[in-house]
Amino acid sequence: MLDTYTIRQDEMPQEMRFLLDQYPRDAWDAHPGFKEKTRHWLGAHQMFRRVSERVRLDAEALLNKDMALDDYAGRLSYYGGNLVGNLHGHHGWQDHSYFPELSAADPRFDAGLEVLEKDHADLDRVLDDFTRQANRVIKLAHLDETQAREEAANVHKTSAVIESFLKRHLGDEEELAVPIILHHRLRG
Template structure:
């Protein structure tokens, strides 16, 4: 299990902001270099934020007794599996394809790449912890409701960690990558 205190809590390092002031977030949509591929990538990030929030909110509903355990277990299986599987796939694609493209276009990207890759490694550990705990709760939902509800506290803590992690990491990633894409007219 990853010690969540070791996960980066700080804002994006200044060396990662080299083009962000020139291409602030509120100007992206209007930029002629902002193409469909970039919109899809940002859309995937929005989906991850929403699904992580959904898992946390559902768990809070279970803990507050606003949702039946059987319903929660099904939703946790669906949304939790969706979140974990798609994040692993997305980050693998970024590491193998997307980040090398950005690095080749602008070597200054490498200053932030190390930070983002460490984030991906840390997130993988958190997702593994979440998967183990969520799977245990789902199994217990058929065997022992009291124990399953006790396990929900750990699922909630890990889901909240994932949600906070994604909020910071995805924003940092976007604010590093999109200005490079716009500046070099990539992904057209």
């Protein structure tokens, strides 16, 4: 299953990371241009990381028989729905509002922003598969426990893809966007 998705493995090209040298990650908090909006945006990214991990760990707990199927189905509905809905909303806002603002501020980063927008399209495909699988588990939880557990194995695999994808994508997105924000004093 992991090989059915296109997940970018390479880092952003160095020429798109030169502001990161001037504004390293460990200095962001102390920068006078690091404002509450940027803090909230990074907080949303941390939430995505935590929720994607939670979804994977819950699937592992079910597969290891450390969690009851009914409990798992409820948690999958809550956390999975939260993850998918919020990621779609977050990425839609970025693609239509946030990224154009960054591009207008510093057109040198258009190629990096294009990479991130392609990531969003690739992630949408994974999220669609995850949603179908999760909905199937939730329905089967009341109909056929064996089939529900088999489908939960697929949810586990896809959730691991999401988690891996987010690790690469969110880190690159942050290291591309935050230096632009700091350099141009955006998002005040």
